[in-house]
Amino acid sequence: MANVERFGPGADAPEFDPGDFILTHRHRLFAGLIRLAQKRRFEGPDAPFAHWSHSAVIVGLDGTLVEAESMGVRRSPISRYRDDEYHLVRLGAELDPDGRSRTVAYAERQVGQAFGYLDMLGAGLHLLFGWPLRWVRRNHEICSSLVVKALQAGGLLRDLDPALTLPADLAKKFDVRP
16 A cells, blocks of 8 residues: 655655656646646545646665756656655555556666657546546657556556546545645
């Protein structure tokens, strides 16, 4: 069973396991739009899950991340989230060592790919109107689809559609609350 740990501004996780992932609450315009759209679907008891606007895969013991942002998929240090709140989702025994290796390998292979603007538009229209538009383009990623596909490569989350999954969906799946 996954274990979730919160790290507030200025706090750092003491150790990392490649294959785990983070959810974070960012304070940028694009992040605000993601949260606003997620609030249309995540209401009532599910409303707290809409808090999350970004996700990334841990690929290094030092907390190195692979994440999809507007400039594309890249490696980043976890320290760039030191001023923000993030939750570390530690996937215990459910992600065995071989699964972790496959998860990390998938994420690493995506570095340098473009950001999936059409994927984001399709996911947004799904949130707003319920239309399941899958405008997924090969070699294009959004943050949450990167996490889902990486974990699927490791043998988890087979029930999630990466094209329609946003940070709030990951938060709900692993019960990550602010």
